[in-house]
Each structure stands twice: as C-alpha cells, then as structure tokens.
Amino acid sequence: MGQQPDVATPCAEAEARIAWVSQARCRQADPDELFVRGAAQRKAAVICRHCPVIAECGADALDNRVEFGVWGGMTERQRRALLKQHPEVVSWAEFFAAQRKHRSAV
Template sequence: MAHFHRLPGPIADIWAWQHRGACRDRDSGQFFHPDGERGASRGRREREAKKVCQHCPVRAQCAAYALATREPYGVWGGFTEHERLRLLREGWSVSSSGEIDIRRLEARLTTVTAQ
C-alpha cells in the first residue's frame, strides 16, 4: 500500500517563495555577472543587487536555497557566490524549521573576513 502522506507537495509549493522576491521583475543581469566582469564594475553590480535583497520578504528562503543547492552563480539572498563559498567552507546551519538566520550569516562573514 502506498503512503501518499509521505510524498512532497506540488512543486509549485516548494518554489512559491520566488513569486514574492524583490528581484522578480528586475533584469537578471543585475544579479549574475556577464562574462569577463571583474573588479570595480563587478563590485558595484553586486552591491546594487544586495541592496535589492536587503528588504526582500523572502531573503531567508532565497539564501537557504542557494546554500543548500550550492548555487554557483549570482547574488542570492544578499550573498555573492564568493560569500556563499566562504559560508559553506566555514559551515552554516539551518534551524529545524528550515529557516536560516541572515544576521548570523552576515556576522559569520565579518568574522571570517577579519581572520
């Protein structure tokens, strides 16, 4: 006998948070670097993308997704690809409810940078 209660919900339920993202109707080029982008221009683009994330209602879900899936490109949840790599190397945790603490992650980046 199949145990249907153990099956995940519809895929739309898993991705529904993306519909509420502050980035939803923006140019994706703001969040993903073009080939060859380096230095100051990359830093400016990433800072602008992170500003969009600062007040996003789904920032925690976005960051958790990017860390859990090891998203290799772009700014997700206010973290650049390099910041996410550092967080993954240092370890990060998700609460039992699947939530992450954005402030704690930002503090961890500050601590890692200062070392």
C-alpha cells in the first residue's frame, strides 16, 4: 500500500490555531479595543507590534477572509488591499514565510 498524503485534518488545524492564539499579545485584551472602526484601528494595531505570532494571526485572518477588527497588525483596509493585490494566494502562511525567506536572503 502507498503512503497517505500529508493532509491537515480539521482537528490538526484547530490544534495549530489554539497553539498560536495562546501566545498572542492580545489574548488578554478587551475585544472592544480591537474591533474598532476607521482610524482607531491603527491605534489598536499597536498591541500587535511585538507579538510573537503576528504572522500566524495575519495569515489566519486572510485565509479565512475575516472582515472586521485588527488581525496580525493589519486593519480591515490593509487586509482587503492584500487580498485584492494577491488573489492567487492559496495559503497566506506560506506567502508570508516565502517573503521572510526572500528578505533574509537579500
């Protein structure tokens, strides 16, 4: 019998998400501070600056087309712009990893 392809299961995906969410700087924040409108979003994104899981958070929001709130240091407008600029992206985690790899090689 051949080897089964390495396919993520819903359980594995949920476990991976729980792992990064538990490390997020905003986990103790009041959600009302992160789900704000307009210019207040930039202020809300300050909490993300030194977050150890900023890439995972941003990728999760983009992959799931989250429309509201600050995620991964990005405002709603910034996420919409990325989605529009890169409609070909299937996995934002892979996209961000490739960008980091490219930057470190330069």
